[in-house]
Amino acid sequence: MNASDRTPADLLRSALAADPARPLVTFYDDATGERVELSVATFANWVAKTANLLQGDLAAAPGDRLALLLPAHWQSAVWLLACHSVGVVAEVGGDPAGADLVVAGPDALDAARACSGERVALALRPLGGRFPQPPAGFQDYAVEVPSQGDRFAPFAPVDPEEPALAVGGAELTAADLVERARADAEALGLEPGSRLLSALPYDSWEGLARGLYAPLASGGSVVLCRNLGQLADGGLEKRIESERVTHRAV
Template sequence: MRNAGEHLSFDHALRDRVRRRGGDPLLTYYAPSSGVRIELSPRTFVNWVDKTANLLVDELDLAEGDSAVLPLAVAHPGHWTTLVWIAALWQVGVLVRGPGAVVAAGSPDLVVTGPEEYEHDFPGARALGARAVVACSLHPFGLGFPGPTSPGVLDFGADVPSQPDVYIAAPATPGAPLWQDSERTLDWAGVRDAAGSLLAADGTYGRRTVLPTAAYPTLLTALVGPVLGDGSAVIIDGPVEDRAVAEISAAERSEA
């Protein structure tokens, strides 16, 4: 395992993990209310990330220096689709604006939302004034909405499968800002250092149970920490009783 500080970007760290332990679990996502369990290896996760990055560049014309607001990450911080989106945006070099981010440059270039507004044509997402809106159904297997979205709203589940499996564009510039919220603006070094504080003394992360909270800490515990520390996260999403957390953790052999 490399020292976390040797990785020049999150994408670099993720692909290093794929090369060395690509078939191991990375994310195991549980939604107890619906009985869903989804497991993604580093290799599978990267495939989703690359397809999403190609969608960003080829279909939505986003580029390094653009910004995105993710109501998806506020409403569903621990969903595997949310984590795919953040990794893809970082791969392209798009700043993710979290809650309370300074909007000095006006409207974001992209809004990524969940299914909550589907029946009403996503009025909240449209109100943010972005030039592109993407909606995610959060179907357990990544499928699209049951019916068409209206013009101007792209259905992630319907449009991403046809994207190329490999992202070949130039990597984003090191040092570009990746995350901004009311408390922080971070480039990769800042994100890496924050997640690095979660690792054990030997630089490992282990297999940990993650109960999603706010977007930023969940991002660190559910994705960045496991990638840097050769570990994995068992994400238990939604209201859940302590007994269920203990049972899932025991079944998955994860540290609660």
């Protein structure tokens, strides 16, 4: 990654320039058997589409606060980078009643209705599938995002010194986030090409760093596992071998 990168969106752009074809996020849900692998290029395309949805259709602007009510999931990672691309503050597990807009999974829809702004629902079904019946009062992400543009340009430059992420009672600027991600990557021994397996939830900095930011900052990749406890005996060792995992956080 480039030393001049000061926002998470910068980190993604540098990863795209360096090697767009390498894996960035490999996601497993052991409750459904789902496996999704996103290269840097594919992940960046999802981020661009989601950022266009956020900035365009949802009219989000830098400084707006988005309550992100999603588990550790590849689509959650996409939403985080989309927020960073626009300059929206991603409040992980934030209070919808105090947010400008909310993005929620199927288990958080009731809580998300407290938001008076735009509401987006994610079914979190395999292959990014939509809801069989769209939840009342929400836009279905899987319906809205495919038609968005594949390239994104923010209406205003993202200020690295402005807030970017709120999690676990702490708020980080974009520059703080990049600095901490680099420090965590170094502490974990991550290098370009490292493969970090994480089964940590996205409700803390530790989970976010290991499940997204540290691998991104180091030029590595993450094998993100949800419902790992439902994996059969011996399955974790087989996954570590098949995915060429070099580091783990479980």
